[in-house]
Amino acid sequence: MAKARDRPKFGIIVDGRLCKKCGICVYICPKNVFSLSRNLRVNSDLCSGCGQCEIFCPDFAVEVVRISENGDHEGTDSGE
Numbered sequence: 001m002a003k004a005r006d007r008p009k010f011g012i013i014v015d016g017r018l019c020k021k022c023g024i025c026v027y028i029c030p031k032n033v034f035s036l037s038r039n040l041r042v043n044s045d046l047c048s049g050c051g052q053c054e055i056f057c058p059d060f061a062v063e064v065v066r067i068s069e070n071g072d073h074e075g076t077d078s079g080e
Contacts, residue, residue, distance in 0.1 A: 009067040009072055010049040012042045016059035025053040 012033060028032040031048050035041045039074060053062045 008009060008049060009044075010047040011065045011067050012047060012053070012064060013063040014040060014042060015061045015063075018059045019057075020061075022058065024056050024058065028052045028056045034048045 021040055023036050025040075026036050029052060030050065031046045033043055033046045034053065035043075047064065049064055049066065051073050054064045075079060
């Protein structure tokens with residue numbers, strides 16, 4: 001069984017210009033990464049990297065990125 005420190009880490013990038021706070025990510029996330037009151041809150045430490053939020057966001061405001069061991073994110077912006 002993998003230890004918690006051996007599991008990959010993921011970050012969530014939410015584009016505030018695109019997000020209209022519809023709450024779909026809050027509803028769809030199996031790990032309760034998102035919460036919504038007046039603002040959308042994200043707890044990336046809980047993220048398993050499933051990508052459901054990214055897939056179901058109707059405004060393409062959410063991006064899930066894998067965090068490398070040195071702390072850099074490995075997402076679409078890094079040229080991969």
